[in-house]
Amino acid sequence: MKKDAVEQFYLRLRENNPAPTTELEYASPFQLLIAVILSAQATDVGVNKATARLFPIAPTAERMLALGEEGLSEYIKTIGLYRTKARNVIATCRILVEQHGGEVPQEREALEALPGVGRKTANVVLNTAFGQPTIAVDTHIFRLGNRTGLASGKTVLDVEKKLLRVTPREFMKDAHHWLILHGRYICKARKPECARCCVIDLCQFRGKTV
Numbered sequence: 001m002k003k004d005a006v007e008q009f010y011l012r013l014r015e016n017n018p019a020p021t022t023e024l025e026y027a028s029p030f031q032l033l034i035a036v037i038l039s040a041q042a043t044d045v046g047v048n049k050a051t052a053r054l055f056p057i058a059p060t061a062e063r064m065l066a067l068g069e070e071g072l073s074e075y076i077k078t079i080g081l082y083r084t085k086a087r088n089v090i091a092t093c094r095i096l097v098e099q100h101g102g103e104v105p106q107e108r109e110a111l112e113a114l115p116g117v118g119r120k121t122a123n124v125v126l127n128t129a130f131g132q133p134t135i136a137v138d139t140h141i142f143r144l145g146n147r148t149g150l151a152s153g154k155t156v157l158d159v160e161k162k163l164l165r166v167t168p169r170e171f172m173k174d175a176h177h178w179l180i181l182h183g184r185y186i187c188k189a190r191k192p193e194c195a196r197c198c199v200i201d202l203c204q205f206r207g208k209t210v
Helices: 005-014 029-038 044-057 061-076 081-101 108-112 119-128 139-147 156-166 170-183
Strands: none
Touching: 005 170, 029 044, 029 061, 029 081, 029 119, 044 061, 061 081, 108 119, 119 156, 119 170, 139 156, 139 170, 156 170
16 A cells, blocks of 8 residues: 555544544553453453453452452453463562562563563553554454555564554554454454445455445
8 A cells, every 4th residue: 555545544544533542441551451461362342341340349450469360260250261361460460569569561571571461462551551652463453454455464463563664653653543443343354344434445455345
């Protein structure tokens, strides 16, 4: 996709959604971190239902660590892979308390050192909690990048690097949210809703549904 088309792509996404944000519900960087860890292979809706009960009881790393794995599991057992996630969350909380004063670090290396936190999760936290210009590529963004021609790549990291290279600076902060929401609700995997797409004329997808 050419430079002027990329700029128009983001301009239209911004016009449709001037203030995009995550659909995960949280009240602090710590709560966002935990919600993103829990969201792996789970829906935001499902995570929000669990954290609506969990966060009032354990709003901080110290309080969540005190729950222990079994205590935490009772709150998140409706979420897939909850036992593994409970183990990772408790281990993460311990590191946050012992090494970071209970606060979420703002450096990628420190974030990725936490159990259950990979590059994608770190990018979400850095962007959403701390306003850093990162783009977390999930399945929706990977599909959208390749399908539209905005940022094609064989791997998630390829697409991320391409997006960071082609996305104009003025759109960097919100690009992650625009792309994931567009991929989730419009540029769907099986039946993309091209008739509702605001960038259909810019999109290079040959299988458009209109």
